[in-house]
Amino acid sequence: MKTHIAINGACGRMGQRLVALAKDDPQLHLVAAVNSATNPLQGKDAGEVAGIGPIGVPIRYDLPIGVRIDALIDFSAPAGTMAVLPVCVDRQIPIVVATTGHTEEQKAEIGAAAHNTAVLYAPNMSLVVNLLFKLVRLTAEALKGKGFDPEIVERHHRFKKDSPSGTATRFAEIIRDVQGGEFVHGREGIIGARTDTEIGIHAVRGGDNVGEHTIIFTTIGETLELVHKGHNRDSYARGALLAAKYMANRPAGRYTMSDVLGL
Numbered sequence: 146m147k148t149h150i151a152i153n154g155a156c157g158r159m160g161q162r163l164v165a166l167a168k169d170d171p172q173l174h175l176v177a178a179v180n181s182a183t184n185p186l187q188g189k190d191a192g193e194v195a196g197i198g199p200i201g202v203p204i205r206y207d208l209p210i211g212v213r214i215d216a217l218i219d220f221s222a223p224a225g226t227m228a229v230l231p232v233c234v235d236r237q238i239p240i241v242v243a244t245t246g247h248t249e250e251q252k253a254e255i256g257a258a259a260h261n262t263a264v265l266y267a268p269n270m271s272l273v274v275n276l277l278f279k280l281v282r283l284t285a286e287a288l289k290g291k292g293f294d295p296e297i298v299e300r301h302h303r304f305k306k307d308s309p310s311g312t313a314t315r316f317a318e319i320i321r322d323v324q325g326g327e328f329v330h331g332r333e334g335i336i337g338a339r340t341d342t343e344i345g346i347h348a349v350r351g352g353d354n355v356g357e358h359t360i361i362f363t364t365i366g367e368t369l370e371l372v373h374k375g376h377n378r379d380s381y382a383r384g385a386l387l388a389a390k391y392m393a394n395r396p397a398g399r400y401t402m403s404d405v406l407g408l
């Protein structure tokens with residue numbers, strides 16, 4: 146049986162790739178393509194917006210009533226997540242939140258929604274980035290107390306609205322979880338020597354970069370760098386579609402990309 150999915154943020158860079166890849170997947174049926182009410186593409190065919198020709202699914206600003214939705218994928222903006230979340234809770238629609246840049250309060254609300262519906266909230270849907278989360282934890286554990294300075298550099302396209310990336314923040318949280326310490330975002334001025342407890346986070350913005358993360362562990366005499374470079378957005382989109390299939394019919398609770406990917 147096909148998984149019936151809805152996409153929030155369907156007109157965006159990620160939303161368009163999800164629409165296109167879902168169309169080619171015989172296990173998926175796209176039943177709703179949602180985007181902000183003010184978007185000029187409202188009412189247009191989601192396939193046309195995605196550049197694959199008409200698919201009979203119009204862009205709309207809310208979820209259709211009386212239509213079976215097995216999972217919703219959200220690649221929008223923090224306000225977009227918070228608009229669709231209560232509807233998913235009310236209708237017990239499993240939700241895959243891929244949007245980044247939420248406030249701490251919004252993150253808590255997303256977490257609380259898991260009492261009532263299935264929630265997967267991940268800053269990165271790529272298989273190998275999720276593997277890298279594990280490798281960074283392993284590295285932080287191995288190098289703990291051995292005098293290595295952790296620094297994270299992320300690079301993204303000029304249009305990205307949030308900084309640092311959700312993925313960079315997750316890498317930093319993993320290192321802090323293992324080693325302790327505090328986040329330092331960029332550096333400027335006469336700031337003095339680096340302390341032993343800093344976890345540096347640096348955001349580069351420009352061009353059409355779909356996402357790069359470099360996790361640096363450096364000491365006097367040598368440096369280890371763990372690097373991921375996205376080539377296009379499809380690794381994120383494929384991971385999210387896999388997550389939607391995994392989440393369909395799951396009971397309320399929190400799920401992770403490690404669950405989905407079997408990592």
Ligand SMILES: NC(=O)C1=CN([C@@H]2O[C@H](COP(=O)(O)OP(=O)(O)OC[C@H]3O[C@@H](n4cnc5c(N)ncnc54)[C@H](OP(=O)(O)O)[C@@H]3O)[C@@H](O)[C@H]2O)C=CC1
Nearest residue numbers: 154156157158159180181184221225243245268269270381
């Ligand atoms: N977890 C992961 O693997 C990945 C996560 N992301 C994250 O996904 C999000 C989207 O990225 P991207 O596609 O590049 O961004 P875009 O800006 O290209 O797309 C976002 C889309 O969401 C729409 N939107 C904004 N507000 C709302 C709302 N209130 N309700 C419904 N739709 C809304 C926008 O419409 P409008 O233009 O009208 O505002 C736009 O069409 C970002 O937070 C990004 O960081 C991106 C890639 C991978």
Ligand SMILES: O=C(O)C1=N[C@H](C(=O)O)C[C@H](O)C1
Nearest residue numbers: 245268305310311312355356
């Ligand atoms: O906005 C993007 O493009 C991306 N955002 C995500 C993030 O903030 O971590 C994931 C990926 O790096 C692409």
